[in-house]
Amino acid sequence: MEDVKLLSEKKALETLRDLRDGFSKRIRDEYEHRAASCLTCSTPGACCLDAHFVNVHVSKLEAVAISKALENVEDDLREKVIDRIDSTIDTYNISSEGDTFQQKFACPLFEKGFGCLVHDTGKPVACTVHACYENAEDLPPNELQFAQEQLIDDLNARTYGRQNPWLPLPLAIRKVMFTSE
Numbered sequence: 001m002e003d004v005k006l007l008s009e010k011k012a013l014e015t016l017r018d019l020r021d022g023f024s025k026r027i028r029d030e031y032e033h034r035a036a037s038c039l040t041c042s043t044p045g046a047c048c049l050d051a052h053f054v055n056v057h058v059s060k061l062e063a064v065a066i067s068k069a070l071e072n073v074e075d076d077l078r079e080k081v082i083d084r085i086d087s088t089i090d091t092y093n094i095s096s097e098g099d100t101f102q103q104k105f106a107c108p109l110f111e112k113g114f115g116c117l118v119h120d121t122g123k124p125v126a127c128t129v130h131a132c133y134e135n136a137e138d139l140p141p142n143e144l145q146f147a148q149e150q151l152i153d154d155l156n157a158r159t160y161g162r163q164n165p166w167l168p169l170p171l172a173i174r175k176v177m178f179t180s181e
């Protein structure tokens with residue numbers, strides 16, 4: 001059987017960053033100007049902390065990127081976020097069983113007074129396309145999100161040699177932070 005040469009995780013993270021930057025720029029340039037500004041939002045973070053709404057999933061490689069981004073956060077805050085990841089998993093019974101997209105939670109990466117802790121370094125695709133649009137027809141089409149997620153999924157397979165399930169964000173981060181596979 002022919003050996004398939006895998007990408008190094010370092011190279012894959014660089015490729016992921018380029019994919020993420022290109023996608024964010026496209027969403028910013030082509031869509032976001034029609035959405036309400038988050039800078040003047042009267043309820044900042046309401047979107048990220050809504051436990052009836054948030055079901056953000058990420059791939060293994062994105063979880064690695066997020067956990068590396070958190071390594072650069074000041075120690076006290078990082079400890080607080082790690083505790084929050086654990087308590088989110090417990091509070092909302094987050095697991096990898098069943099239809100994981102039904103699991104909703106307040107995102108542990110939102111820090112009051114700061115915002116999304118991985119806005120520039122690991123923002124998930126679903127979060128990048130999200131904004132408050134007055135008109136439904138102004139939203140980025142779902143196909144854009146799906147195509148970006150497919151590219152990231154393929155990159156994961158080229159890195160780890162097999163498909164990995166996308167997991168609810170807190171669980172995905174904890175898995176790469178606290179276990180080695």
Ligand code: SF4
Nearest residue numbers: 038041045047131132
């Ligand atoms: S997405 Fe909407 S709710 Fe969230 S911060 Fe921006 S304007 Fe506010």
Ligand code: SF4
Nearest residue numbers: 048107109110116127
């Ligand atoms: S990852 Fe960031 S943008 Fe997405 S829900 Fe969490 S805090 Fe909000």
